[in-house]
Amino acid sequence: MFDLDKWQEILSTIKKNKMRTFLTGFSVAWGIFMLMILLGSGNGLSNGVASNFMNDAVNAMWIWTGETTIAHQGLKPGRPIQFHNDDYDVITNIPGVETASGRYYMGNTRYSYGRESGEYTTVTCHPELNDVDNMVLLEGRFINDVDILQTRKVVVLGKDIHTALFKEKEALGEYVKINKVPFKVVGVCIEPESTRNRNAYMPVSTAQKVFNGSNRLHNFAITINGQTLEESQAIEDRIRNTFARKHRFDVTDESAMGMYNKLENYIQTMRIFQAIKIFIWIIGIGTLIAGIVGVSNIMLIVVKERTKEIGIRKAIGASPSSVIGLILLESILITTVAGYIGLVLGTGLMELINYAMIQSAGEAAQRGETVFLNPTVDFGVALSATILLVVAGTLAGYIPAKRAASIKPIVALRDE
Amino acid sequence: MITLNNIHKSYVMGSSKLHVLKGIDLDIEQGEFVSIMGSSGSGKSTLLNILGMLDNYDEGTYHLDNKLIANMSEKKSAQLRNEMVGFVFQSFNLISFKNAMENVALPLYYKGVNRKKRNAIAMEYLDKLGLAPWAEHMPNEMSGGQKQRVAIARALISHPKIILADEPTGALDTSTSYEVMEILKEINNEGITVIIVTHEHDIAAMTQKVVRLKDGRIDEIIRNGDLRAFRHTYNKELETA
Ligand SMILES: Nc1ncnc2c1ncn2[C@@H]1O[C@H](COP(=O)(O)OP(=O)(O)OP(=O)(O)O)[C@@H](O)[C@H]1O
Ligand SMILES: [Mg+2]
Numbered sequence: 001m002f003d004l005d006k007w008q009e010i011l012s013t014i015k016k017n018k019m020r021t022f023l024t025g026f027s028v029a030w031g032i033f034m035l036m037i038l039l040g041s042g043n044g045l046s047n048g049v050a051s052n053f054m055n056d057a058v059n060a061m062w063i064w065t066g067e068t069t070i071a072h073q074g075l076k077p078g079r080p081i082q083f084h085n086d087d088y089d090v091i092t093n094i095p096g097v098e099t100a101s102g103r104y105y106m107g108n109t110r111y112s113y114g115r116e117s118g119e120y121t122t123v124t125c126h127p128e129l130n131d132v133d134n135m136v137l138l139e140g141r142f143i144n145d146v147d148i149l150q151t152r153k154v155v156v157l158g159k160d161i162h163t164a165l166f167k168e169k170e171a172l173g174e175y176v177k178i179n180k181v182p183f184k185v186v187g188v189c190i191e192p193e194s195t196r197n198r199n200a201y202m203p204v205s206t207a208q209k210v211f212n213g214s215n216r217l218h219n220f221a222i223t224i225n226g227q228t229l230e231e232s233q234a235i236e237d238r239i240r241n242t243f244a245r246k247h248r249f250d251v252t253d254e255s256a257m258g259m260y261n262k263l264e265n266y267i268q269t270m271r272i273f274q275a276i277k278i279f280i281w282i283i284g285i286g287t288l289i290a291g292i293v294g295v296s297n298i299m300l301i302v303v304k305e306r307t308k309e310i311g312i313r314k315a316i317g318a319s320p321s322s323v324i325g326l327i328l329l330e331s332i333l334i335t336t337v338a339g340y341i342g343l344v345l346g347t348g349l350m351e352l353i354n355y356a357m358i359q360s361a362g363e364a365a366q367r368g369e370t371v372f373l374n375p376t377v378d379f380g381v382a383l384s385a386t387i388l389l390v391v392a393g394t395l396a397g398y399i400p401a402k403r404a405a406s407i408k409p410i411v412a413l414r415d416e
Numbered sequence: 417m418i419t420l421n422n423i424h425k426s427y428v429m430g431s432s433k434l435h436v437l438k439g440i441d442l443d444i445e446q447g448e449f450v451s452i453m454g455s456s457g458s459g460k461s462t463l464l465n466i467l468g469m470l471d472n473y474d475e476g477t478y479h480l481d482n483k484l485i486a487n488m489s490e491k492k493s494a495q496l497r498n499e500m501v502g503f504v505f506q507s508f509n510l511i512s513f514k515n516a517m518e519n520v521a522l523p524l525y526y527k528g529v530n531r532k533k534r535n536a537i538a539m540e541y542l543d544k545l546g547l548a549p550w551a552e553h554m555p556n557e558m559s560g561g562q563k564q565r566v567a568i569a570r571a572l573i574s575h576p577k578i579i580l581a582d583e584p585t586g587a588l589d590t591s592t593s594y595e596v597m598e599i600l601k602e603i604n605n606e607g608i609t610v611i612i613v614t615h616e617h618d619i620a621a622m623t624q625k626v627v628r629l630k631d632g633r634i635d636e637i638i639r640n641g642d643l644r645a646f647r648h649t650y651n652k653e654l655e656t657a
């Protein structure tokens with residue numbers, strides 16, 4: 001039932017008691033505003049980090065060799081460990097390993113085309129590297145199995161190398177000299193996560209043959225099919241055990257062979273973010289409770305302040321329920337409007353920050369070069385929080401309103 | 417109109433009990449102008465509050481308009497107050513954040529009269545009491561006499577059968593007091609029962625019947641011929657003073 005007259009009476013009361021209205025409204029608006037900012041920041045942080053991880057395959061793992069530091073089977077520490085091509089065969093056959101790419105380190109490599117030249121990193125690899133790094137081909141193709149088998153002298157250039165050497169010119173099919181050896185350009189690529197694309201990719205077999213690598217390999221980049229932390233750690237252990245046996249080093253010797261497991265890292269980071277999210281929710285709920293306590297406190301004061309007015313109204317003919325209605329509807333109106341204002345300001349600010357970030361970071365943000373992404377709050381969550389506060393504010397207001405309604409007019413009217 | 421039969425009222429404060437009214441028998445006819453006098457603490461306000469259904473009594477019977485007033489729900493008594501009684505208080509009791517017109521109109525809000533109509537009626541009453549130019553003023557911008565006239569207008573607006581006034585002139589100077597009494601007299605002339613509590617003899621002398629309370633009982637009721645004597649002795653007292 002909508003009683004226009006009742007609302008007019010309430011509105012006129014609100015209008016003439018601005019300070020009281022402001023205090024009640026402010027505590028609600030502030031609570032919602034802070035909640036939106038907290039939740040928005042939390043979301044922004046975890047969105048940002050999640051998107052950083054997403055650019056590489058989440059189930060990627062890198063393995064590299066070093067020197068032993070623990071004596072093992074009568075062998076002294078300090079012995080270098082070296083992977084060879086047969087290790088590549090071994091790793092591809094370990095259960096749980098999906099794809100693998102071996103790399104032979106080339107050291108400094110000089111690229112030249114016509115009069116242009118520069119030093120760039122050459123990544124020697126198997127075609128499977130693309131499963132790990134998720135590169136985006138702008139033109140041409142990536143290294144393929146035939147390149148490996150036939151030790152073709154082909155190269156895929158990073159975008160920056162292409163720009164530096166070829167400017168605007170077509171590069172596909174052209175020959176660049178790498179350490180004075182001509183290689184045919186078959187592709188141009190970018191790494192989505194990186195701002196610099198100064199890597200070139202070359203078949204590992206070609207590199208070993210042309211640049212005196214014999215059958216040596218320096219590291220492996222692999223993808224695994226573990227879904228959980230436990231599975232992924234089991235695969236990690238299997239790889240470590242296999243190589244420890246083969247190369248005769250202690251399984252616990254982290255320097256003999258290093259491993260970086262992205263899934264493990266991802267899951268752990270996500271766990272931290274889960275914890276941060278829970279923490280933010282706790283603070284948020286605390287803020288809400290503070291808002292509710294604020295509202296009920298103010299309601300108590302309001303009722304005390306209005307004792308005389310209520311006494312007059314009752315003497316004149318106000319029923320207890322009309323007094324409760326007057327006080328409660330006023331508090332509902334104020335909390336709803338204030339909650340809405342807090343909601344609009346809070347989400348508005350987060351949207352503004354989001355907008356400003358996209359504007360200033362531009363491409364970088366889109367490529368995920370940020371720890372803060374899309375710091376906005378789910379609208380449903382925002383709305384429920386506001387409704388919760390209004391409902392709680394109403395309940396909190398009900399008790400003092402009820403008390404006010406039961407005040408005897410003679411008590412209220414007595415002069416102090 | 418009003419019939420009180422052996423009314424008792426006590427206030428319980430902690431363990432002690434204060435017996436304020438100790439058996440009041442009183443009849444007041446429609447259209448009477450009555451004043452209640454008595455020393456401070458004799459129970460005048462208590463009696464008036466019971467008459468106005470602002471407070472309940474412990475023993476006896478109270479008939480208003482042939483209806484027994486007892487054990488009513490708050491809602492019912494609020495409604496009855498709204499229909500039957502208009503209150504005027506010593507301290508005016510206007511709502512501070514409402515202007516004169518809104519204060520006067522308030523009883524009609526609880527009668528369910530819409531805003532436009534009740535404000536128009538309020539203006540009529542303010543005009544009757546010579547307060548039309550003050551309609552938009554807030555209570556704190558008005559003098560005591562003006563505030564009391566606003567309060568009277570508010571008491572009248574719902575067409576009550578009785579006006580109950582607890583020391584309506586208590587906070588006013590003599591000439592303003594007389595103005596207020598003139599207004600109450602006019603109201604009484606229109607047939608409304610007026611009951612006032614007062615400490616002042618000159619005020620009481622303007623009414624038709626003086627009820628003297630002493631120690632929670634009715635000490636004497638002065639009326640008609642006696643009232644002339646009351647006025648006479650009072651005037652004498654004035655002269656000798
Ligand atoms: N609500 C209450 N609780 C307890 N005692 C009360 C209450 N109201 C009045 N009294 C006591 O009852 C007695 C009568 O009070 P009442 O107000 O009726 O006196 P009064 O005749 O109006 O006095 P005055 O002339 O000072 O206004 C006083 O002693 C007062 O202290
Ligand atoms: Mg009194």
